[in-house]
Amino acid sequence: MSPFADSKDACVAALGEVALLEEIRSWLGDAMPPAPEGMGDDCAVLSRPAGNLFAADSLLYTRHFDDTTDPARAGAKLLLRNLSDIAAMGGEPRYAVMSAFLPPATSLAWLERFCRGLAGCARQYATALVGGDITESAEGPGFSLAITGQAERPLLRSTAQPGDYLYVTGSLGGSLRGHHLTFVPRLAEGRWLADRPDTRACIDLTDGLGKDLNALLREGLGAVLDTAAVPLSDAAREAATESGKPSFWHGCNDGEDYELLFTVDGTADPAAFERAWRGAFATPLMRIGKLRARGKGGPPVLDTAGRPVENLTGYTHLRA
Ligand SMILES: [Mg+2]
The missing domain is CATH 3.30.1330.10 (PurM-like, N-terminal domain)
Structure with missing residues (x-):
C-alpha cells in the first residue's frame, strides 16, 4: 500500500x-x-x-x-x-x-x-x-x-575470548524476500543465554554475518569460521540463483537476518550446551566456529583450512 x-x-x-x-x-x-x-x-x-x-x-x-x-x-x-x-x-x-x-x-x-x-x-x-x-x-x-x-546480566560484544565457541540461531541470507517483515525477535533465547554463566558475548545480525562477526573481534581476537556450517536460508539459495553469486555470499552479506550470534566459553562442553538449548527451544542453533588469538595485522576470519575468508563485508551504511 x-x-x-x-x-x-x-x-x-x-x-x-x-x-x-x-x-x-x-x-x-x-x-x-x-x-x-x-x-x-x-x-x-x-x-x-x-x-x-x-x-x-x-x-x-x-x-x-x-x-x-x-x-x-x-x-x-x-x-x-x-x-x-x-x-x-x-x-x-x-x-x-x-x-x-x-x-x-x-x-x-x-x-x-x-x-x-x-x-x-x-x-x-x-x-x-x-x-x-x-x-x-x-x-x-x-x-x-x-x-x-x-537485563539482569546484559550480554555484551566485548566479552568474547579466544577459544570461545561461536554459535548462530536460525538461518541467514535473502531476508528481503520476506523474513525482514516476519521475523521473530530472539527475546526468549537472549534471556536464556544471559542466565547461563557459560555465555560470553552476543550481537544480533542486522548487517550480515560478514560484518557483524567483526563487531565481536576486538584487537587480538580472530575467528575460525566453519563456512560449511553457516546455516543458509532457502531465500539465500533463491537469491543466489538470481544473482549468480554463491548462496554463502548472500548468507554473509544480505543483512536483516535478526538472528543472534553469540559465543560460549571454550572450556564448556559444547554438546551439553546444545542439549540444553534443544531442551529449551525449537529455534535452530548452529556451532559455526571458534574464536582464536590473532597477531597484529592478521586476517580476522579464517576458514577451517587456515585460509582467510573472502567477501565478508556485510551491509555498509552510507557507502559512497
Ligand atoms: Mg543490533
Missing part, C-alpha cells in the same frame, strides 16, 4: 497535528497506557523501572519498506528491529517512544494501519508505547523508535 493519499481529505495534512495525535492515540489503543504514563505531557511519567537498556532504531520509506509492504507489517517492523537489539543484550523490553517524520500527503488510512500494526506488536511483546513526536517532512514517511529494557 502506498503511504501517500490520492485526495486532500485523506491525508495527514487534512487533520493537522492535534487531531492527528488524537487519531494516533486511538489507533494505538491499550498499547498506549493512560496519561501521565502515556501520551499527554512533555515527558512520560513511568510507573515501573524503565531499565538499564536504552536503544533506538529507525524505519524509512523506500529503504526499509515500500508501496508493496503491508503498512501493519511496516509498523510492527519498526518495533521488531528494536526488540532484536534488546534480545541481543539478554533483556526484556519496557517502554518505547516514536518520532514520526511525515510528508503532508501521507495517507491517513496508511498511517492508521501502520499504527495498528505497531500497537499489535507492542502488546505481543509487552512494550508500552508512551509518547513521541510528529515532524512535517519533505522526505519519508520515516520513523524513529527509542526503547528501554531491563
Whole structure:
C-alpha cells in the first residue's frame, strides 16, 4: 500500500497535528497506557523501572519498506528491529517512544494501519508505547523508535575470548524476500543465554554475518569460521540463483537476518550446551566456529583450512 493519499481529505495534512495525535492515540489503543504514563505531557511519567537498556532504531520509506509492504507489517517492523537489539543484550523490553517524520500527503488510512500494526506488536511483546513526536517532512514517511529494557546480566560484544565457541540461531541470507517483515525477535533465547554463566558475548545480525562477526573481534581476537556450517536460508539459495553469486555470499552479506550470534566459553562442553538449548527451544542453533588469538595485522576470519575468508563485508551504511 502506498503511504501517500490520492485526495486532500485523506491525508495527514487534512487533520493537522492535534487531531492527528488524537487519531494516533486511538489507533494505538491499550498499547498506549493512560496519561501521565502515556501520551499527554512533555515527558512520560513511568510507573515501573524503565531499565538499564536504552536503544533506538529507525524505519524509512523506500529503504526499509515500500508501496508493496503491508503498512501493519511496516509498523510492527519498526518495533521488531528494536526488540532484536534488546534480545541481543539478554533483556526484556519496557517502554518505547516514536518520532514520526511525515510528508503532508501521507495517507491517513496508511498511517492508521501502520499504527495498528505497531500497537499489535507492542502488546505481543509487552512494550508500552508512551509518547513521541510528529515532524512535517519533505522526505519519508520515516520513523524513529527509542526503547528501554531491563537485563539482569546484559550480554555484551566485548566479552568474547579466544577459544570461545561461536554459535548462530536460525538461518541467514535473502531476508528481503520476506523474513525482514516476519521475523521473530530472539527475546526468549537472549534471556536464556544471559542466565547461563557459560555465555560470553552476543550481537544480533542486522548487517550480515560478514560484518557483524567483526563487531565481536576486538584487537587480538580472530575467528575460525566453519563456512560449511553457516546455516543458509532457502531465500539465500533463491537469491543466489538470481544473482549468480554463491548462496554463502548472500548468507554473509544480505543483512536483516535478526538472528543472534553469540559465543560460549571454550572450556564448556559444547554438546551439553546444545542439549540444553534443544531442551529449551525449537529455534535452530548452529556451532559455526571458534574464536582464536590473532597477531597484529592478521586476517580476522579464517576458514577451517587456515585460509582467510573472502567477501565478508556485510551491509555498509552510507557507502559512497
Ligand atoms: Mg543490533
